[in-house]
Amino acid sequence: MKLAVIGTGYVGLVSGVCFSELGNDVICVDKISSKISMLNGGEVPIYEPGLKQLIAHNKEEGRLSFTTDLTEAVRNSDIVVIAVGTPSMSNGQANLSYIMEAAKEIGQALNGFKIIVTKSTVPVGTNEKIRDIIAEHSMYPFEIASVPEFLREGTAIEDTLHPDRIIIGAATEIVKETLIELHSPLTNNIMITDIRSAEMIKYASNAFLATKISFINEIANICEKVGADVTQVARGMGYDKRIGHSFLKAGIGYGGSCFPKDTQALVQIAGQMDYDFKLLKSVIEVNHDQRFNIIRKLEAILKELSGRTIAVWGLAFKPETDDIRDAPALEIISSLLSKGARVKAYDPIASKNFSNVLQHECLEYCNNVREAAENADALCILTEWNEFREISPDLIQSWLKLPNLIDGRNLYSEEELKGTQLIYYSVGRPNMNNGIKEQSPILSI
Numbered sequence: 001m002k003l004a005v006i007g008t009g010y011v012g013l014v015s016g017v018c019f020s021e022l023g024n025d026v027i028c029v030d031k032i033s034s035k036i037s038m039l040n041g042g043e044v045p046i047y048e049p050g051l052k053q054l055i056a057h058n059k060e061e062g063r064l065s066f067t068t069d070l071t072e073a074v075r076n077s078d079i080v081v082i083a084v085g086t087p088s089m090s091n092g093q094a095n096l097s098y099i100m101e102a103a104k105e106i107g108q109a110l111n112g113f114k115i116i117v118t119k120s121t122v123p124v125g126t127n128e129k130i131r132d133i134i135a136e137h138s139m140y141p142f143e144i145a146s147v148p149e150f151l152r153e154g155t156a157i158e159d160t161l162h163p164d165r166i167i168i169g170a171a172t173e174i175v176k177e178t179l180i181e182l183h184s185p186l187t188n189n190i191m192i193t194d195i196r197s198a199e200m201i202k203y204a205s206n207a208f209l210a211t212k213i214s215f216i217n218e219i220a221n222i223c224e225k226v227g228a229d230v231t232q233v234a235r236g237m238g239y240d241k242r243i244g245h246s247f248l249k250a251g252i253g254y255g256g257s258c259f260p261k262d263t264q265a266l267v268q269i270a271g272q273m274d275y276d277f278k279l280l281k282s283v284i285e286v287n288h289d290q291r292f293n294i295i296r297k298l299e300a301i302l303k304e305l306s307g308r309t310i311a312v313w314g315l316a317f318k319p320e321t322d323d324i325r326d327a328p329a330l331e332i333i334s335s336l337l338s339k340g341a342r343v344k345a346y347d348p349i350a351s352k353n354f355s356n357v358l359q360h361e362c363l364e365y366c367n368n369v370r371e372a373a374e375n376a377d378a379l380c381i382l383t384e385w386n387e388f389r390e391i392s393p394d395l396i397q398s399w400l401k402l403p404n405l406i407d408g409r410n411l412y413s414e415e416e417l418k419g420t421q422l423i424y425y426s427v428g429r430p431n432m433n434n435g436i437k438e439q440s441p442i443l444s445i
């Protein structure tokens, strides 16, 4: 099949290259000419493991190309995939301006029957608006479909080539049949549904996963008070098949380009229909507060942060990505700076993106873990990069001026801390001091 994919962010690029890998002819379009020049020159504007090689392979095979010319791409395709951004507006609602603009341009470009598939995450009813806008600008017949995307950054190719499920929201047989044929090499688990339900499945899935994270973070906060270990609690809970192990890692809260924006958008979608989504509002509030536990823990140890030097390892919202959209590190570092601390930050690949949005005279971007940690009054770990796991707590202690380690991702085990003189605060686990576990007071029962 011939596909035009509009937008070369994570979703457009990864799904475009994966469709190409399946043997389809794919033209990826972006209005940002620098992105297209990079892609044509063999560079990839985002960091995603394996993506560069897969793009190169499919370009060589002659099945994948990049252009800024949306009209030409649409005219040479049977299926047009919309994968443009739907960022948050200041009130939390999804900004649909890129979607509407793309729909208009697609409508103007149509030159015969095509299926227009929306992969962007959009509020319920948006695909119907897309249909109206295209119809307004085109005299050719077309059909629409909602095929939401569930890939995760960092494992995007694996997720796309081996998805848990494909959701196809469509109204007519021709669309259902064509899209089943397109996706069937990926999985047998293809669910056909109506367009509005497909749109809602995406938001409900992200909201549910975000809820799991906020739930376990609250359990972690209680574990700290009662002297239990949240990693053990999550493990024990996860053995129940109805609960499962995934998305029960306590930490500093979720970030990234999706959960924060999609949870906010779903609250707004509900609100517009006069429904107060109380549970999701709490999930968002808990998530926002969780990142400040890092500050509270630092203050518990150091009291005053003004004049202190704090090392930070990890700026990306999660490992294996250079994406810093809504990364907890942004607010944590901003808070440290506002309290008068000096921050030495290191991330294996996200420092450049981070420094584009956060510059401060007291914020220094370091070239490696040691440079960041040396002579600091405390080290905070904010992203669980494997590179950090490999560094022993002993070595960290030898680099720091004061032996304070705040581990926001529970990287180290009790065993690894034994024998060190570190004061170690993690998430939802007993604090360690000089290699010894601190006992919480026993509950009066």
Ligand SMILES: NC(=O)c1ccc[n+]([C@@H]2O[C@H](COP(=O)([O-])OP(=O)(O)OC[C@H]3O[C@@H](n4cnc5c(N)ncnc54)[C@H](O)[C@@H]3O)[C@@H](O)[C@H]2O)c1
Residues within 6 Å of the ligand: 006, 007, 008, 009, 010, 011, 012, 029, 030, 031, 032, 035, 070, 083, 084, 085, 086, 098, 101, 102, 105, 119, 120, 121, 122, 149, 150, 151, 152, 153, 257, 258
């Ligand atoms: N990032 C993810 O991991 C992920 C996963 C699943 C779903 N989603 C959803 O997919 C959508 C895209 O996300 P993303 O992170 O890939 O977006 P992004 O914002 O990183 O990239 C979107 C790209 O679309 C381009 N664009 C916008 N309007 C255009 C137009 N009219 N013509 C050509 N190009 C245009 C922009 O220049 C940009 O490069 C969002 O709705 C998002 O919520 C994202």
Ligand SMILES: O=c1ccn([C@@H]2O[C@H](COP(=O)(O)OP(=O)(O)O[C@H]3O[C@H](CO)[C@@H](O)[C@H](O)[C@H]3O)[C@@H](O)[C@H]2O)c(=O)[nH]1
Residues within 6 Å of the ligand: 121, 149, 150, 151, 152, 153, 154, 206, 209, 213, 246, 247, 248, 249, 250, 251, 252, 253, 254, 255, 256, 257, 258, 259, 262, 317, 318
């Ligand atoms: O147990 C967990 C799991 C995740 N996180 C955090 O949650 C955020 C999101 O992680 P993840 O879901 O792995 O990354 P994303 O790439 O944002 O992917 C999510 O958002 C995408 C965009 O909608 C969806 O397509 C994916 O299915 C969905 O997992 C990150 O900050 C993680 O640190 C936790 O704190 N604890």
